[in-house]
Amino acid sequence: MSLTRLDKPVQFLKGVGPRRAESLARLGILTARDLLYHVPRRYDDASTVTPLSRVEPGMDVTAVGVVRSKGVVPTRSGLRIFQAVIKDDTGICTCAWPGQPWLDRGLRVGDRILVTGPVKFFHGRQIQPREHVVLERAQEASPRTHTSISDSHTPIPPPGPPRPIPPGTVFVTYPASEDLPQWVLRRVVALNLEQLLRHVPPEDHLAPAARDALGLPGLATALATLHGPASLDHVAPARRRLAYDELFFLQLLQARVRHHLTLARPGIAFERTNRLVRALHDGLPFKLTGAQIRVLREIYADMAAPRRMNRMLQGDVGCGKTLVALFAMLLAVEGGYQAALMAPTEILAAQHAARIREFLAGLPCGVELLTGSATPRRRDEARARVAGGEAQVVTGTHALIQEGVEFDALGLVVVDEQHRFGVRQRLALAERDPAPDVLVMSATPIPRSLAMALHGDLEISVIDELPAGRRPVETRLADPGGRAEVFREVADRLGRGEQAYVVYPVIEESAKADLRAAETECERLRSEEFAGREVALLHGRMPAGDRDAVMRRFVAGEIRVLVATTVVEVGIDVANATVMVIENAERFGLSQLHQLRGRVGRGDRGGLCVVIPGAVGEGGDGSAARERLEVFARTDDGFEIAAEDLRIRGQGDFFGAEQHGHGAGLRFADIVEHGDLVGPARERARALVDRDPELAGEGNALVRLVLERRYGDRLKLFGVG
Ligand code: ADP
Numbered sequence: 001m002s003l004t005r006l007d008k009p010v011q012f013l014k015g016v017g018p019r020r021a022e023s024l025a026r027l028g029i030l031t032a033r034d035l036l037y038h039v040p041r042r043y044d045d046a047s048t049v050t051p052l053s054r055v056e057p058g059m060d061v062t063a064v065g066v067v068r069s070k071g072v073v074p075t076r077s078g079l080r081i082f083q084a085v086i087k088d089d090t091g092i093c094t095c096a097w098p099g100q101p102w103l104d105r106g107l108r109v110g111d112r113i114l115v116t117g118p119v120k121f122f123h124g125r126q127i128q129p130r131e132h133v134v135l136e137r138a139q140e141a142s143p144r145t146h147t148s149i150s151d152s153h154t155p156i157p158p159p160g161p162p163r164p165i166p167p168g169t170v171f172v173t174y175p176a177s178e179d180l181p182q183w184v185l186r187r188v189v190a191l192n193l194e195q196l197l198r199h200v201p202p203e204d205h206l207a208p209a210a211r212d213a214l215g216l217p218g219l220a221t222a223l224a225t226l227h228g229p230a231s232l233d234h235v236a237p238a239r240r241r242l243a244y245d246e247l248f249f250l251q252l253l254q255a256r257v258r259h260h261l262t263l264a265r266p267g268i269a270f271e272r273t274n275r276l277v278r279a280l281h282d283g284l285p286f287k288l289t290g291a292q293i294r295v296l297r298e299i300y301a302d303m304a305a306p307r308r309m310n311r312m313l314q315g316d317v318g319c320g321k322t323l324v325a326l327f328a329m330l331l332a333v334e335g336g337y338q339a340a341l342m343a344p345t346e347i348l349a350a351q352h353a354a355r356i357r358e359f360l361a362g363l364p365c366g367v368e369l370l371t372g373s374a375t376p377r378r379r380d381e382a383r384a385r386v387a388g389g390e391a392q393v394v395t396g397t398h399a400l401i402q403e404g405v406e407f408d409a410l411g412l413v414v415v416d417e418q419h420r421f422g423v424r425q426r427l428a429l430a431e432r433d434p435a436p437d438v439l440v441m442s443a444t445p446i447p448r449s450l451a452m453a454l455h456g457d458l459e460i461s462v463i464d465e466l467p468a469g470r471r472p473v474e475t476r477l478a479d480p481g482g483r484a485e486v487f488r489e490v491a492d493r494l495g496r497g498e499q500a501y502v503v504y505p506v507i508e509e510s511a512k513a514d515l516r517a518a519e520t521e522c523e524r525l526r527s528e529e530f531a532g533r534e535v536a537l538l539h540g541r542m543p544a545g546d547r548d549a550v551m552r553r554f555v556a557g558e559i560r561v562l563v564a565t566t567v568v569e570v571g572i573d574v575a576n577a578t579v580m581v582i583e584n585a586e587r588f589g590l591s592q593l594h595q596l597r598g599r600v601g602r603g604d605r606g607g608l609c610v611v612i613p614g615a616v617g618e619g620g621d622g623s624a625a626r627e628r629l630e631v632f633a634r635t636d637d638g639f640e641i642a643a644e645d646l647r648i649r650g651q652g653d654f655f656g657a658e659q660h661g662h663g664a665g666l667r668f669a670d671i672v673e674h675g676d677l678v679g680p681a682r683e684r685a686r687a688l689v690d691r692d693p694e695l696a697g698e699g700n701a702l703v704r705l706v707l708e709r710r711y712g713d714r715l716k717l718f719g720v721g
């Protein structure tokens, strides 16, 4: 199958010569298809355009007019101002660009321009455009080719006296660049759009029936609409179509990964004898929550099936994920296999081992901790017990798997905290013999649609319930002015034998940002607020050995106050640490704050978390930040916080953090706006791959081609091409 028409380099398009081709390339537009997908970033219509007669100082307007006169006006202060008088059918108005005299070269008398910006009063009304766009170039083209994108079916008459803006006219603004101005892009698109659109329908992988079921337009219609919508209302449905395509191909990539993870290698059908699982269950001093029972059923079903399990277990800190994982490990062990639990740090691995030993006291199940810091002799002994099968539950860091520790019969791998354990690591596990089941625990609750988009290759289980009687961490938003009082309260708690964290956004002070920094503040706290107490610094740039030593001393209670950066987010679990102060809290994402707060919700004494935003001059940036922090202080529900974070900060942060993930590169899809499309995209992608894993069938040639075009590098990287 060839799709050569749209693969043609832009240079062969009308209105594009070698020089413009270079400029287009710098915007990432190499082929005709790239040009089609280079859609406007902004739309204005007559309803948002203010007639010039109604422009008043104090307004922020979008206006359209033809340039009648222009020039650079010097001022006494030496500032040179470029001014242009524009006219529409209601009147005239001055536009002024202080300090941008060079714009004089870019605008011609007779140009029709769109301006957006505040209206000031200087010897009369004056728009000061933040942005301006040349909609039509004066004397640039013959009337025949002088077709605007916005109404490509009605040729615009040659420049003459300004005409009223026809109702419904939409003005589009493309992402442009200095050497490829707006009007050039508009012209190139106008010259080629109709022709190019004719080649789109054969590229549409959604059959009309499927399209209708999803309520989406055809691809050609969507692209045509985005370049020249008849009305603003048409833009969102058209974007939705492109969003669906992105989500679908991302899911298709992930479905291919999933196929490799679950089907390409035989899995283990674990046999449940209840020998250990029942004993653990009966010995628990509490009842499992409904959510724990539900996810355990999901996990048992996966493990009993001959297919490999690849499941993510999501839930807030303290909801009981680790206990659920322990049940899964015992199921593996009673079925005759070993289970490994991998933690992000050695200390956490040791804590896991200790807790598991407590739970399993008296049960016939060997627990082993493998760490890099053990003496070589001990390490060899431990490794021998793992290789010989006497150790059935093994905890350690991710090095457990990566350094090729030998197991007798590894049947299940549990990964605590997903972010450093990505697709590639999961795929590497599938190469082992036998290929172990995988359970990934994540304490970052995220909305389901986002979880599916990020981790389409995994099944997802959610624990959305905390054990009864759990006290939420008391959270307070303090004024920077109240800092002294906050630290007095912390000192009181230290006096009662408790421990504290103080968290800063940066390690060192810098001229660039006026933020409180861990290093300097640590010195200050040590000599002032917490004089006489053991105060230590912990940050990510310390050598790993030093970091471990500090954490160990904090766990042991020798260090009373840990002054840290976000390294404490994961990797430490100290029940006696009950209070946390977070400085310059506006610098952290809500989900990150929630993770941090989870560190002091561990014991049965009530935890306290105080967030202090920076004052003005300390990186404080006013009310928006405060509103966010208020949300954080108000709710203890990680899912609610994540949804809020997603709403406020957008999905970039989430996709950015998943560095080993699929590198989503979503341009059109917005998980908040298009979240409802993720499920259908996933279902279709999985169904396709289930029926035709290699997408080798005739009917799948098109999707395979598009998948390769979008994700060829990933398919190769993951070895699933
Ligand atoms: P997570 O891994 O989700 O952070 P853990 O499994 O470590 O949570 O559980 C946190 C604490 O709650 C542990 O001390 C654990 O023993 C306890 N716990 C787990 N499940 C329950 C339950 N159903 N009822 C009461 N306590 C529980």
Ligand code: MG
Residues within 6 Å of the ligand: 318, 321, 322
């Ligand atoms: Mg845990």
